[in-house]
Amino acid sequence: MIKPRLNYKGIRGSLEQIAQNNVHRNAKVDLSNYTNIYNTSSMLEHTLNATKHTQATTKSKELKREIKELEGRLRDTKQDLYEIASQIPNESHPSSPTNNVAVEVDSGGPPPIRATRTRDHLDIAARLNGTLPLSAANVSGNGFAILKAELAVLEHVLIQHALHVAVGRGYTLVTVPDIVKMDIANRCGFVPRDTAANQTYTVSSSGAGNSNGNARESNSDSNSNNNNGPNTLCLAATAEIPLAGLHFNDLLKHKELPIKYVACGHAFRAEAGARGRDTRGLYRLHQFTKVELFSLTDASSSDAMLDEIVDIQREIVQTLNVPYRILDMPTQELGASAYRKYDVEAWMPGREEWGEVSSASNCIDYQARRLLIRYKTGEGNVFVHTLNGTAAAIPRLILALVENGVESDESANLRLALPKSLRKYWIGSDKRIRWQ
Template identity: 40%
Template structure:
């Protein structure tokens, strides 16, 4: 490279000095992303991206990565040489210890530390560092924008099944018996007749609602029923903030920007810079969380856990907010697809070798909850094109909802491996090695979907022709009113 001053001096910094001659590993890679694994398994990732139906040019991402490594290496080398000059001029280095790159630049003035050529070289190095720093930052930002969109790898069996079955879900099993009810009203009609629900179109807009009377009691009962199950399983209950920094949302694998984002971003919410655990200043915009998963994943962000021994199990209770961009239709009327709802979420941090078994445990808890509520549901191993970016594998449970003439999702469970912990800089030490814990999440109770399923599958007419809904027996102790049925007034 040639400097931009009058001496037109040439820097040969591509040949790293002897003390630097090892494979260069850049510091502060975007989201701690494992690019070495990506390069090693790039064919697998390309197939993964194709099956997930994502518009990502992996070759371009890797090209940007190589460009960043190259510029970072050159930047570090120039910084190193500048430091060596300062050390020599301060008398901390002998002329024999001066790197050959500097000797080639200074030549006959090496022993004359007061020569003007030292000042010229100092200015040249300062200018070069400034230029490289600017280029490095630009390349880094470009790499960040591409890296944040990269998905996790996908479990081998899921990849194989998705490829062989045109990205259709793999039906694991059916659970429970399908009920035949008379009448066959939709949950929306039931809510109107029993005065459980009222749209909030006038004050909040479509897909917002007022829950009323026994509807509120049913909501609280479902929350407490799910929480009681999780407490018995060793989960610690957490109520996270419902506003999170944009960087946290992105770190969890969600996209808070873009036309089809499901995340609400709060305008003018980045006025107060904060300091993170690792000392960085951050003034991100705030976002409303779409799931308690975001808050529970953020609980240990930028944290080194010296005594970590998994699993750590958390149960999150929060409101969730989703734009539901592009979602519309008669089947989504009422409570099925709304902008705000309550959710009880399971979230687990664990050692890598534990995550597969813990996914099975989460699924078994979900199956127990919905079986006790009397749901008829199907368990599905979801295909590649239905996986969110963080998920390595995802299991969905879909309950039978008569008004939909089929099944609707009531829960999901995902093994995200180290995807989220890397992005959120959560790590621990094991055998003198830095390890990123695996994270898993699973819905214990998405309240509106559970209410829908209960109302539509437990409806009846009494002998006087009045509409009623039976409360599932395990839920009755959690009803503050103690009632086991909701009747039309």
């Protein structure tokens, strides 16, 4: 397994700033022994090189044994250094809020309609006979959804709409697997802080050479079975992971950048901890469909690329004709990999609150250092910057469209008012749709 190339020297020279950033990001990383370990590693490396030089001229067997011992000590010391450095989250953009309060930077769409539980999307879906929550529970358990009729069509329509917008903006369409190596997921920064509340579905094979696997939640008990080994498989939490893994250990030409991908995949989030009414309905599911944007840029272009991704998200939500707002997220909400993150929220009157429907993150070189993705420059090889953004989190967009668009026709039968931008993708009957 190729180790991530972390900036150990840079960390050594920035421990105070890193400690402060860790506080802002709620990251509990013990840095107290880092300097000690770093100095020991540097000393061992210097001694080893000097000893190898001497041994090359004297051919001493005693020095050969000493070299082997030094190599073992250096390997252990570097592993200790890696264990600490790999826990450190990305640095934070200077403008990211640090007071745990997001800052609204934009809003649009029609004025928010009055919040009322009578617009609850589950009740509306049941009356439309468009969802079968009990059947989903019987088939897969709680936290899964089965859609049918107009709501099932709406899922495919939203996928097509988001893909057409992204491809029209120059993003290359990619199909990706839903199963990825745990090592790649970890390198992308999907290492939960609280493994009891944020679990990954791992995939275990029933035997060597058998391709039939079983998905299960990874927890403290199953971790003892090497669930974080380099070849352990898991269900992808987002298509960002396989898209990032496409260029693992790649050395790109500068002229190839930026690289822009869009993919539709299933996202699997075990998230065993209860989150109140977030666990009810379509808002927080263990499996959902998501259209994902992913970009690789040079170091000077990632801020502009983040703006581009947010602009694509804005275009998609604007064409859906729902009230929305865009938030600059505080450091406490950035996760491990994001340098800066924006969330797009849609008004959900049945839930009586705003709900996140997409997010966009600039990860600068955090993921690239771990995935070893570089590009050539005149001064040498430089790590790329990676960015990701949700083009469409399908169930939440369905939720927003249902709660904002439900209405009664002249006979008091329910129907959905949907934007005309989606009509060209519709399949089957649209008798219960009013295109607006």
